[in-house]
Amino acid sequence: MGKVKYYYDSETLSYRKIERKKRTTFKYAVVFLLAAALFAFFFVIIASNFFESPKERQLVRENENLKFQYELLDKRMEDALAALENVEERDNAIYRLYFEANPIPEEQRRAGFGGVNRYKKYEGYDNSKLIAETNKKLDIIEKAIVVQSKSLDEIKILAEDKEQFLEAIPAIQPVNNENLTRMASGYGYRTDPFTKVRKFHYGMDFTAPRGTPIYATGDGIVKRADNSSTGYGKHIRIDHGYGYVSLYAHLYKYNVRVNQRVKRGDLIGFVGSTGRSEAPHLHYEIFKDEERINPINFYYGNLSAKEFNELLEKASLENQSLD
Ligand SMILES: [Zn+2]
Numbered sequence: 194m195g196k197v198k199y200y201y202d203s204e205t206l207s208y209r210k211i212e213r214k215k216r217t218t219f220k221y222a223v224v225f226l227l228a229a230a231l232f233a234f235f236f237v238i239i240a241s242n243f244f245e246s247p248k249e250r251q252l253v254r255e256n257e258n259l260k261f262q263y264e265l266l267d268k269r270m271e272d273a274l275a276a277l278e279n280v281e282e283r284d285n286a287i288y289r290l291y292f293e294a295n296p297i298p299e300e301q302r303r304a305g306f307g308g309v310n311r312y313k314k315y316e317g318y319d320n321s322k323l324i325a326e327t328n329k330k331l332d333i334i335e336k337a338i339v340v341q342s343k344s345l346d347e348i349k350i351l352a353e354d355k356e357q358f359l360e361a362i363p364a365i366q367p368v369n370n371e372n373l374t375r376m377a378s379g380y381g382y383r384t385d386p387f388t389k390v391r392k393f394h395y396g397m398d399f400t401a402p403r404g405t406p407i408y409a410t411g412d413g414i415v416k417r418a419d420n421s422s423t424g425y426g427k428h429i430r431i432d433h434g435y436g437y438v439s440l441y442a443h444l445y446k447y448n449v450r451v452n453q454r455v456k457r458g459d460l461i462g463f464v465g466s467t468g469r470s471e472a473p474h475l476h477y478e479i480f481k482d483e484e485r486i487n488p489i490n491f492y493y494g495n496l497s498a499k500e501f502n503e504l505l506e507k508a509s510l511e512n513q514s515l516d
Contacts, residue, residue, distance in 0.1 A: 364494030379508025426468020
């Protein structure tokens with residue numbers, strides 16, 4: 194109930210009611226509402242700066258969780274990088290060393306991150322540093338994996354090549370020589386069986402009865418199987434690649450043809466006494482880059498250290514060769 198207000202009318206000398214105009218009342222109401230709305234508006238603005246809404250609180254929690262997970266990822270990347278560094282170390286110090294490849298320098302494994310700031314797009318946020326660092330770590334890991342993978346590709350090729358090399362070069366004795374009694378004369382100065390003059394004997398002689406099997410001492414291709422080389426009689430030459438050739442002389446019979454591919458241990462012919470030979474035996478030579486070298490160093494495939502020493506002793510005796 195509104196108050197009734199009066200005023201003193203001096204003309205009529207009496208109190209009279211003040212009649213409020215309706216328009217004035219309406220005006221007051223509008224002003225009041227506007228003021229209230231304005232107050233509410235500023236109140237909400239100011240309050241929102243000091244108090245969080247439930248949705249904001251949820252977002253803050255979510256943000257904290259993301260940051261926490263990001264830090265965990267960062268830590269895991271550090272662990273991954275440490276594991277990778279261990280592989281790189283072994284790669285340089287063992288694998289590459291073993292296959293005679295140069296180690297990959299640290300700069301090359303970590304190259305490619307200088308110059309323009311590629312992490313600029315992460316700047317301007319609360320967690321910019323964490324995000325940039327994590328991305329940087331992942332970039333380093335990715336790059337290192339690529340370099341490591343290439344290194345392993347290279348090693349694979351070298352290993353295959355080495356395996357092929359080890360299969361190719363002569364590595365066994367050309368005849369069965371289990372108790373080493375067949376080694377008759379070694380590489381070096383020997384007495385010539387015909388002239389009795391001291392001269393250089395460029396191979397090793399293995400005594401054996403006519404018809405004893407002769408084996409290829411490494412993988413290769415038969416380059417010659419003929420008797421048109423002076424002194425050697427019927428002989429075989431096998432090209433092993435890598436500059437190595439083995440020669441088997443004074444044969445009784447061939448078991449291979451020219452251009453035939455042979456494996457180590459394949460039967461290639463039989464012992465005889467053709468050419469300049471005193472008695473049935475195999476004269477065996479090894480060429481490296483067309484120079485004849487001592488075959489004693491090419492029997493490691495089927496000799497123990499003790500047997501090798503025994504053979505070495507026998508082969509060093511300056512006796513008479515069978516030629
Ligand atoms: Zn000989």
